[in-house]
Amino acid sequence: xxxxxxxxxxxxxxxxxxxxxxxxxxxxxxxxxxxxxxxxxxxxxxxxxxxxxxxxxxxxxxxxxxxxxxxxxxxxxxxxxxxxxxxxxxxxxxxxxxxxxxxxxxxxxxxxxxxxxxxxxxxxxxxxxxxxxxxxxxxxxxxxxxxxxxxxxxxxxxxxxxxxxxxxxxxxx
Numbered sequence: 664x665x666x667x668x669x670x671x672x673x674x675x676x677x678x679x680x681x682x683x684x685x686x687x688x689x690x691x692x693x694x695x696x697x698x699x700x701x702x703x704x705x706x707x708x709x710x711x712x713x714x715x716x717x718x719x720x721x722x723x724x725x726x727x728x729x730x731x732x733x734x735x736x737x738x739x740x741x742x743x744x745x746x747x748x749x750x751x752x753x754x755x756x757x758x759x760x761x762x763x764x765x766x767x768x769x770x771x772x773x774x775x776x777x778x779x780x781x782x783x784x785x786x787x788x789x790x791x792x793x794x795x796x797x798x799x800x801x802x803x804x805x806x807x808x809x810x811x812x813x814x815x816x817x818x819x820x821x822x823x824x825x826x827x828x829x830x831x832x833x834x835x836x
Contacts (some may be wrong), residue, residue: 685709689730712768
């Protein structure tokens, strides 16, 4: 897997990827941590639009001010699912859905497909990458394709299975 620096270099070289300069890190509540690779991105850029076509992009890495809890981004309020307290909007897929990243030290960097209609159902929230670096590597390889939605995509699991047997919203899938 390429390093985050190498992936960002390769994406910047593409004519259909636009990176806006910046160096403001998003803030997260006490007890949570910003993944190091996410900090690397925001220390260089304020936002990125990946795989643009005229009037459209596949997705956009959000500005630091938009790096908010996933419930706020999708629902306009905090999620009622305790596990999602540590999930933040990372990429707007520009159809009301997001890719979220976990800032909990125990699941640091896990990336989730956050679909607006099922966001509070952990058994529908796919883990699509175990880090921002992995997410960006997959994006680089897939280009304009929504790789995490494809039939051949092998998920890293579902969020409900990360909870274990604690009783928090676990279910069979």
